[in-house]
Amino acid sequence: MKGRFYARTVCTTDLNKMSGKQGVLDRKGWYVKALPSGDEWPQDLSLAPQFKQARVDTLPGALKFGVDKFTNKECMATRKLLARQRETVDGKIIEKLSFGEYTWRKYSEVLECVELVGSFMFELGFGIGDRISIFAETRADWFISAMGCLQQRVAVCTVYTTLSDDAIVHALTETEVKMVFTSCEVLPRLSRLLKRCPNVTRIVVMEDQLDGVGDTSHVPESVSITPFLQILNSGKVNPSARLVNPKSTDVAIIMYTSGSTGTPKGVELTHHNIISSVVAYSCQMQVDETDRYLSFLPLAHILELACEVALIALGITIYYSSPFTLTSSSPKIASGSEGDSILARPTYMNSVPLMLDRILKGVSQAVERQGRVKKAIFYAVVANKQWLDRIPFLGKFLDGLIFRKVRAELGGCLKRVVIGGAPLSSETHLNFRAIFGCTLQVGYGSTETASCISGMVEEDPTTGHCGGPCLNVFLRLADWEEGNYKSTDKPFPRGEVLIGGPCVARGYFKRPDETKETFFEEGGERWFRSGDIAEMDNLGRVRIIDRKKDLVKLKHGEYISLGNAEATLKTLNVVDNMCIFAESTRDKIVAVVVPVLEVLRKIATNVGFKDSDMTLEHLCQDTCVNNAVLKALQAHGRRCGLSRYEIPAAVRLTAELWTPDSGLVTAALKLRRKQLGQQYRDMVRDMYTCLGD
Template sequence: MSAITTDMNDVKRLFDVPAYQLNKFPNAAMFVTKMEGNWVPMTTDEFVALANQISKGLVELGISVGEKVAIVSPNRVEWNILDIAIQQVGAIVVPIYPNISENDYVYIFNDAGIKHAFVGGIDLAHKIQGVASKISSLEKIFTFDKMDGFAHYKELVELGANLPQNTITQLKANVRNEDLATIIYTSGTTGNPKGVMLSHNNLLSNVLACKPSIPADENSRVLTFLPVCHVYERMLHYLYMYCGSSIYFAESMDTIGENIKEVKPHVFTAVPRLLEKVFDKIMAKGDELKGFKRRIFFWAIAVAEKYDTVGMGFWYNFKLSIARKLVFSKWREVLGGEVTAIASGSAALQPRLAQIFLAAGIPVLEGYGLTETSPVISVNCLKKGIRIGTVGPLIDGVKVKIAEDGEILVKGPNVMMGYYNLPDKTEEAIDQQDWFHTGDIGMFVEDKFLKITDRKKEIFKTSGGKYIIPQAMENKFKESRFIEQMVVLGEGQKFPAALIVPSFSFIKEWATRKQIDVSKATNEEIAANPQVIERIQQEVDKFNAGFGHWEMIKKFHLLPKELTTEGGELTPTLKLKRKIINEKFEAIIKGFYTE
């Protein structure tokens, strides 16, 4: 793979990015963390100095070139410091989700041969310590929070205090652009996680190619809350650093709304699930309105539902301008009032949702990629164009071709080095012509905009030989305000069926309006309520009308609680673990076809 020689100048390794910012855009608020009610900044100079000090401590600790070092923590500035410090000594960063199972921790630590791990708070430290006996390689756990019984990561500053900086300078000089930088273990919807090996060049090529798509510069504030251990948010952190932007850490998923109002971000990333929840809250507020205000609100929604990025005439644009002034301006205020882009990734975004947000003047830019492609392959953007229902034009330097069976194949500097310890899996994924096989089915719209239709492995046939594309159906049905989550099933069966998680909060509002008393009912009681089941049947019938007769959902079952990562039904990036779901709800699913 050729090295990057474009306008990135001397940025050839990931750890060059903070030094580049220090040289070109020294920032008084490079990273900003909320502590005891106040937003506390860390300067670029402080960040680079601390990363260098930690690097010296790692050398004195005995961490060698090529050693795999784990970081297990929610988002915080220490994560980024260790990421850079580890790379600078030629070691390999292994980022791990903080909410995976103990079995996955054991598998990943053993597969990567982890000797040293850096973890966040006390719960994580005890969780990893609890399985340490099953990890023969593990020597020491450092924590970001000070706690009894564990070494604090800043002990490395003192440990390396007498080591000359020239030692780190020489180690950095030995790291090449094409060298392995990180192993990211994919969450995996089936089987054990696979370790994706990414070089400095893989990730830096993506940073450079995505820069024109993300409107961020040295004056921008960005809010980060998606896990930085996920390749998408991590690549964007490098991009934000390269642009000189200020990165603010949201306190938690529960405080995002409040943090957005405080930070007034120009850019942030989101998964479709979050945008769905934001939209549901907005619609719930609309339902509370009375009289003229309520009519105006839902008129504006109706206008937005007809929005398109091309071909809208004068009369439509006039109505939209009124809707934006009277209704959608308030939506933008909720998001801080200064948002120039929301980057959406990780899963498919409902086209209707994209339509409404874009109409509201909130630019949701849906993109597409995989861990194996560092990650971005294509993205809707303000410069190259936006098409609703697609994942946008290809980024520069990346090639895509559609195989005969519809699978998306990718070639470019962003394609991974391979799977760690899995040469057979690598050969399956990357063919002899260097095309990476994504496992996704897609097509081009207008010969420019990539459209994803489904996962190759998730498409299934009924016993009648008809193909069912579950993801497309699930996304459509979730447009219903009554439906929170949905899983379409029925491989090898006569017809498709579905597991549905109702939107319990909305159903309670609906029930109050219909004078149905569920105010004290549990979720189990609501899911079993005949009137609720009948109302959701009406929704299913409505959306069924948009599909072929062989695709129509013939039976469904309401689940009393959400599918979650903690419950094992979702990956850390909120994708459905269909195999686990099939096993977990086997009795219910059998009931669809035996009754």
């Protein structure tokens, strides 16, 4: 195989031999990344030596490890739901929730709940080789259910609640699960689909705090219903259930990808795969038992699941939230009720770039209302924050004077944010870090590698990359001739990212042909072809520059990275989301943009509209407004250093929000290009017709 530029942090793929140190392979072409802390990871933070000593090699083992160390410490926190009501906002009926304080389960209580679930599964006869599915939003009960099943060597098939009906049915049918753990909130939807899933004979419903299990009248008579609290309130654990010991080679999770390119695929991940990621995270997160973590990303995503396992092993308290209740301005927070982050006061959270962009746009809209002078001061400080912080006491003074109220919306204690799922623009990285006074660690991973490939170290002040390879990860760049990316490129090697090591999954569930195409064995290692194109600098840091499926060659022979251009252009305040379209028979690219209404109304006023309450649909159809957004987008692209080929020549606005429910983005909020292309086919054709291209 062509290409011989590699990076790795340890020599061994045996978790029992991992010491937390870097290793150097005496082989031509190997490269070991440099670390600010020298040739060892901080031993007090790394779980590698601790797991080795305690012989932890499974996910329930990692939970037990945390419980033994932090028995009486708060482990999982959930807010008390006080009331539910419905309000009309911009013509749409939205559910509004009123919350009380957070309540906790201690570490010992979490383990007790897990063992009760495990005993329930044991008494029903579930064991090695069986599978169940979890179809529920992120919550403490999700984690407890998964761990209880894994204790009994039952594989957990995770399904995003935001997948399409067909995708959900596909996942439940392909895995032939007999039992589904679900929640009151999504039970109505699951009830409609159960007739298409004849294998499912039992559902366990995680109750709503106000409505209990909810309406079960539409559940087929052939399906039995078990309330989750009934399991937890049984109060007894079958002693025989405690004798079951999962193996590191067992398939722990069959995780269905969000399907950005087609039908979701189930990725088979063993305990060994996920524990390797857990250990790698512990080396880079630099957290301790005083930290507080805010969880709102889907636990059905491997990044969130592996991260929470690591945090529990490290003694962190996890506060559960959702993207709809995160801040006081979140869409489901009722008037007079505070957002989750204000009460949780997190020091650490995971996020995706789209969430950060939306938070910053909310800040921008609030600043716009402060007047011209205050706005100018605010943005001047943001732009120069990294230099102002070097002046003694000035940085802290400005934090208290200018950013205190903004930071309070996320609790006021945020120290670090880990970013994954999509590229993060340098502008968003710098602005979020300046405004919220925290570090941003961009990571790179995939479901097929248990989310573990590379990650930034916290001390790194630079942007535009996703750090060096994680602990115990091989990273190799293979030449891609068609795209003209080679490992011999100067000044830095480029190519398709290939990943090897213990994090690499067994393959795709029931898809031997795709498994054979994507995974391979070489040099005693299992490897995964990512399809991502990366450049690696002289410190071994990875910068994703393209993706094979996102790369389009225009008529003049120039390659355009759609994802890179979108990540940059989405930082413009009027853009909520966007998709760039390009055809190989054309010389230019075009874009469809989902606008931010409040900003769009200001643009409309500037081009002569006097009706400030004009609807989003009307504004999106107006030619003058579309042209004004196009000019703003083109100017922004030039300021950000995009080439003329990466800047859209035409733009159309759409009033349709792109949500997972619409099928236009995945559950991880990635664009589904095929579906978007079908949805806006006529609009794209009209743009090219007007361009005469």
